[in-house]
Amino acid sequence: MGLKGYIAKRLVYTAFLVWAIITVNFLIFTAMPGSPIEAYMSSLKGANPEAFKRLAEHYGLYKPPHEKYFLTLKNLLTLDFGYSERYRSSVLDVIIREPLPNTLILMGTAEVITIIIGMLLGVIVAYKRGGVLDTTLVTGSLLTYSVPIFFIGWLLITFFSLYLHLLPTGRAYPVEWIRNPPSTVFEYIIGRLYHMILPTITLIIFSVGGWILLTRACILETITEDYVVTARAKGLKERTVLYKHVLKNASLPLITNIALAFAGMIGGAMITETLFNYKGMGRLTYDAIFLTGGGSDIPLLQAIFYILALCTVVANFLADLLYGIIDPRVRYG
Amino acid sequence: MATRNQKIKFAIKRFKGFWSQFKRSKRGLVGLSIIVFFSFIAIFAAFIAPYEPIEPKITSDQYPGVPGVKIAVQLCKPVWYKYLPWIKRGYTNITEAFYFYGERQFKFVFIFFVPEADHPEEGFQQDFEKVYNFSNTIRASHKILEVKEIKAILPSGVHQFNLSEWTIRGSREVHPIESVLPAEKLIQMCPNATRFELTYSTGVDLTENIKIVKDHKFTKSESFDEWKWESESNRIDVQYDAEHGYAPSAAQKELGCLRVTYKADGQKLGENITVTIWKEFNYTYFEPPRDVFIHTSIHHTGSPHIELQWAFIREGKTFIVASNTVTESESYKHLYASSLMANTTFIDQIFAAPGNYKFALKIIIPPPQGDVTIYLDHVDCLLYGNTFGLLGTDNAKVYPSDIFSTLIYGTRVSLIVGILTAVFSTFIGLFLGLVSGYLGGIVDEGIMRFTDLLLVLPTLPLFIVLTVSMRATSGYISMWNIIIILSLFGWMGFARSVRSMVLSLRERAFVEAAKAAGGGRFYIINRHILPNVFALVYITLAMSVPSAIVVEASLSWLGLGDPRLASWGKILYDFNSSGIVTTKGLLDYWFWVFPACVSIAILAAAFILVGYALDEILNPRLRERR
Numbered sequence: 030m031g032l033k034g035y036i037a038k039r040l041v042y043t044a045f046l047v048w049a050i051i052t053v054n055f056l057i058f059t060a061m062p063g064s065p066i067e068a069y070m071s072s073l074k075g076a077n078p079e080a081f082k083r084l085a086e087h088y089g090l091y092k093p094p095h096e097k098y099f100l101t102l103k104n105l106l107t108l109d110f111g112y113s114e115r116y117r118s119s120v121l122d123v124i125i126r127e128p129l130p131n132t133l134i135l136m137g138t139a140e141v142i143t144i145i146i147g148m149l150l151g152v153i154v155a156y157k158r159g160g161v162l163d164t165t166l167v168t169g170s171l172l173t174y175s176v177p178i179f180f181i182g183w184l185l186i187t188f189f190s191l192y193l194h195l196l197p198t199g200r201a202y203p204v205e206w207i208r209n210p211p212s213t214v215f216e217y218i219i220g221r222l223y224h225m226i227l228p229t230i231t232l233i234i235f236s237v238g239g240w241i242l243l244t245r246a247c248i249l250e251t252i253t254e255d256y257v258v259t260a261r262a263k264g265l266k267e268r269t270v271l272y273k274h275v276l277k278n279a280s281l282p283l284i285t286n287i288a289l290a291f292a293g294m295i296g297g298a299m300i301t302e303t304l305f306n307y308k309g310m311g312r313l314t315y316d317a318i319f320l321t322g323g324g325s326d327i328p329l330l331q332a333i334f335y336i337l338a339l340c341t342v343v344a345n346f347l348a349d350l351l352y353g354i355i356d357p358r359v360r361y362g
Numbered sequence: 363m364a365t366r367n368q369k370i371k372f373a374i375k376r377f378k379g380f381w382s383q384f385k386r387s388k389r390g391l392v393g394l395s396i397i398v399f400f401s402f403i404a405i406f407a408a409f410i411a412p413y414e415p416i417e418p419k420i421t422s423d424q425y426p427g428v429p430g431v432k433i434a435v436q437l438c439k440p441v442w443y444k445y446l447p448w449i450k451r452g453y454t455n456i457t458e459a460f461y462f463y464g465e466r467q468f469k470f471v472f473i474f475f476v477p478e479a480d481h482p483e484e485g486f487q488q489d490f491e492k493v494y495n496f497s498n499t500i501r502a503s504h505k506i507l508e509v510k511e512i513k514a515i516l517p518s519g520v521h522q523f524n525l526s527e528w529t530i531r532g533s534r535e536v537h538p539i540e541s542v543l544p545a546e547k548l549i550q551m552c553p554n555a556t557r558f559e560l561t562y563s564t565g566v567d568l569t570e571n572i573k574i575v576k577d578h579k580f581t582k583s584e585s586f587d588e589w590k591w592e593s594e595s596n597r598i599d600v601q602y603d604a605e606h607g608y609a610p611s612a613a614q615k616e617l618g619c620l621r622v623t624y625k626a627d628g629q630k631l632g633e634n635i636t637v638t639i640w641k642e643f644n645y646t647y648f649e650p651p652r653d654v655f656i657h658t659s660i661h662h663t664g665s666p667h668i669e670l671q672w673a674f675i676r677e678g679k680t681f682i683v684a685s686n687t688v689t690e691s692e693s694y695k696h697l698y699a700s701s702l703m704a705n706t707t708f709i710d711q712i713f714a715a716p717g718n719y720k721f722a723l724k725i726i727i728p729p730p731q732g733d734v735t736i737y738l739d740h741v742d743c744l745l746y747g748n749t750f751g752l753l754g755t756d757n758a759k760v761y762p763s764d765i766f767s768t769l770i771y772g773t774r775v776s777l778i779v780g781i782l783t784a785v786f787s788t789f790i791g792l793f794l795g796l797v798s799g800y801l802g803g804i805v806d807e808g809i810m811r812f813t814d815l816l817l818v819l820p821t822l823p824l825f826i827v828l829t830v831s832m833r834a835t836s837g838y839i840s841m842w843n844i845i846i847i848l849s850l851f852g853w854m855g856f857a858r859s860v861r862s863m864v865l866s867l868r869e870r871a872f873v874e875a876a877k878a879a880g881g882g883r884f885y886i887i888n889r890h891i892l893p894n895v896f897a898l899v900y901i902t903l904a905m906s907v908p909s910a911i912v913v914e915a916s917l918s919w920l921g922l923g924d925p926r927l928a929s930w931g932k933i934l935y936d937f938n939s940s941g942i943v944t945t946k947g948l949l950d951y952w953f954w955v956f957p958a959c960v961s962i963a964i965l966a967a968a969f970i971l972v973g974y975a976l977d978e979i980l981n982p983r984l985r986e987r988r
Contacts, residue, residue, distance in 0.1 A: 044813070046814065046818055049811075049815045049968060050818065050819070053819065054478060057827060057828070057831065058827075059833075061831060065827075065830070065831045083687070121508050123759065133541070171701055171967055171971070172967055174908075174912075174967075175908050175912060175962070175963050175965075175966030175967045176708075176959065176962070176966075176967075177912055177915050177916060177919070177934070177962055178916070179916070179919055179934070179938070180955070180959035180962075183948050183955070183959075184948065186948075187948035187949055191948075191949065192949065291491070293820065299822055299823075299826075300916055300919065300920070315920065318826060318830055319921065325830050328752040330823075330827060334820065334827055337820040338819050338820060341818045341819075341820065342818050352587060
């Protein structure tokens with residue numbers, strides 16, 4: 030089986046996963062006892078009959094279960110999530126217009142910095158294992174790993190915003206922009222960056238430990254392999270051994286994790302975004318869960334949930350592809 | 363076949379060998395001792411915590427007839443704050459800045475004064491609907507003893523207001539000072555976002571709860587010594603009565619009370635008779651108490667009705683707090699005044715300065731026809747201060763909880779959720795991994811594809827969606843719901859590693875030998891494969907506790923926890939929803955969340971440390987490379 034066959038196989042598998050996700054989605058939101066979607070619709074019935082009618086049609090309220098299922102399948106495959114009463118536009122539009130770009134900017138920055146720092150430190154630590162730096166960094170990583178992220182955020186807010194008055198406590202951009210938006214691109218970028226510093230640092234502190242530990246573990250795994258010993262025995266330079274033999278092989282599991290991290294990124298950091306009042310996907314999810322009048326915005330939640338899962342599947346597929354290209358053992362195995 | 367005794371001996375020997383290795387790992391020992399420490403706290407929580415974790419009340423046998431007496435007011439600071447030298451105590455002048463917003467809508471004029479924040483406009487937008495709605499009132503952060511200066515910084519220069527144009531009024535929590543000037547005039551005078559500066563004097567102090575009456579049940583005759591009384595009528599006598607007293611039930615009589623008697627002399631009197639009974643106490647604080655609770659059980663005969671008033675007396679000046687009319691009855695009536703917050707400008711006036719005070723009961727008897735006997739029991743007055751307990755109190759309005767007690771009880775929830783989740787999810791993962799790895803074929807394929815599917819689903823949103831729909835069906839989220847959800851979605855990684863281990867184990871010679879000897883599937887899995895996988899089980903058990911603890915705390919933080927359960931997550935949620943972090947920050951109320959967060963981190967880290975130690979002992983490859 031060559032690369033083409035491998036890709037075909039992964040594609041079929043990915044399609045299967047997408048179908049499974051839609052089914053799970055259907056089970057959780059529509060078919061579960063006390064169906065959240067029906068509960069949501071019945072809460073709308075009295076107050077807004079028109080909206081109720083629109084939703085009932087979209088979800089096939091009065092149809093038999095199997096037709097409901099096919100309707101869900103069709104809706105989700107075509108990314109048709111219905112109409113959001115609260116935001117007065119289509120659900121997909123609500124997601125794409127503001128929260129998604131905001132999240133991508135924030136999480137993308139945080140993720141890239143985290144991965145670079147984490148992997149660099151991980152390599153160094155693994156190579157000098159047993160030293161002082163190793164012990165400190167591993168213990169530190171374990172600690173940040175177990176500290177709740179909001180605590181890190183609180184500490185940063187308190188110190189940088191409330192004590193030093195250096196950085197804003199929240200929001201994605203200055204409030205003044207609501208009335209008079211920035212005139213130049215430069216001003217815009219600075220304003221956004223200024224509001225991104227604290228959430229980004231919070232995210233980095235929280236997740237860098239995991240990357241250090243992961244990289245360290247992957248490298249330690251390969252460093253004891255026989256071919257590394259052989260490479261050393263051959264008299265290769267230590268640097269060559271590290272780059273050509275250790276890092277190349279250790280990078281395989283890391284690639285999956287990077288792909289997954291970027292897929293998970295789309296979901297935003299719910300806690301961080303909520304804490305910093307940063308209007309991204311996480312904050313959107315939070316708002317969807319806790320409507321002001323009680324209850325939750327189920328259609329929006331369903332859409333977010335589906336999009337997140339879909340992105341993870343796609344990222345997995347891409348990681349698998351990359352795997353196949355890098356590591357011939359995977360294609361033929 | 364080994365006998366039972368031999369088996370036990372073997373098990374002990376193995377454990378000893380394991381322990382001698384574990385002892386060598388410093389990390390492991392630290393982790394283990396932390397876990398033991400927290401378990402100890404969790405088990406003996408009821409003895410360590412001084413109060414109930416949620417809605418603590420002073421027990422009703424102390425103050426009969428009251429549904430519950432709060433132990434402290436909300437948002438207290440810890441008691442030991444008084445030992446911190448840098449905390450200010452005494453009289454000071456405070457200057458606070460506000461921003462002025464005036465708006466004309468239709469016929470009405472709205473005026474807002476918004477406290478200075480980092481971004482005044484932001485503060486304005488967030489808060490004006492909630493707090494600052496339609497008022498021409500500045501709300502100071504402290505009690506206003508005396509207004510020194512109010513000025514507006516106008517483009518044309520500083521405008522000094524005449525102090526008679528403003529009045530202090532209203533309730534305690536907001537300390538308002540209201541403008542007498544017509545709103546129209548203010549708007550004409552000040553453009554929007556004009557800075558106002560208010561300077562006022564106030565007393566700041568750390569006050570503690572004071573129970574004025576030592577023995578409010580009058581169990582001993584000495585208890586009466588601290589009380590004094592006076593009356594203009596010489597026919598009145600106040601005495602200690604050891605024979606009577608309020609009894610909650612016939613069985614448990616609590617004898618001892620105060621008896622006020624009026625001896626009639628046959629003459630009909632035209633005037634009321636007043637008796638004042640008081641107890642002196644010293645109030646040493648510069649700041650008035652934040653709340654007052656007064657209680658009296660009373661029962662009288664001989665007069666159709668009497669009047670009972672509670673009062674504080676300072677320097678001969680009497681402040682009547684509340685008065686009650688009591689009709690004649692056979693049994694005791696329980697009178698109390700609580701939550702005087704609504705009228706606390708009054709209390710601010712009473713306790714304006716440190717000094718000697720009297721807590722007085724004034725009894726007014728209408729012109730009596732014959733002998734009157736009044737019995738008084740459970741007479742007490744509580745002054746609530748702004749410090750309480752080891753870690754202060756939370757922001758619950760009616761019955762604020764003692765944060766220290768909640769923290770202690772919260773250990774239970776975190777440990778239970780963490781350990782049970784780890785056990786359940788490890789069990790599920792072990793079972794599915796074994797089955798999938800050993801049976802192979804279509805079973806394996808099915809289980810692994812299902813695992814992949816669950817791994818693809820976004821975890822936190824999934825938990826949230828499930829808890830939300832559980833909340834929708836059962837009305838609330840219990841700890842068990844969270845345990846179930848976390849276990850059902852926490853086993854995938856472990857199942858995968860078990861499967862891969864089993865895959866290699868089942869090709870080993872000893873399994874083949876067992877097969878050849880006629881061992882069944884169950885027998886082989888149980889006796890040959892399981893023991894080899896078990897090292898991994900212990901490690902996973904230790905390693906999956908922390909994530910469960912942290913996820914539980916995060917869910918609670920988001921408001922998806924069990925609100926009736928004292929957990930660390932609830933402390934975090936209360937703090938977060940109180941909004942204090944963005945207004946005052948952690949600096950002012952760090953003792954509220956810091957201990958909970960640190961506990962979560964320490965407990966989670968302890969399990970990770972133990973997991974690492976186990977990993978080093980049970981995983982020979984790791985040992986080699988150290």
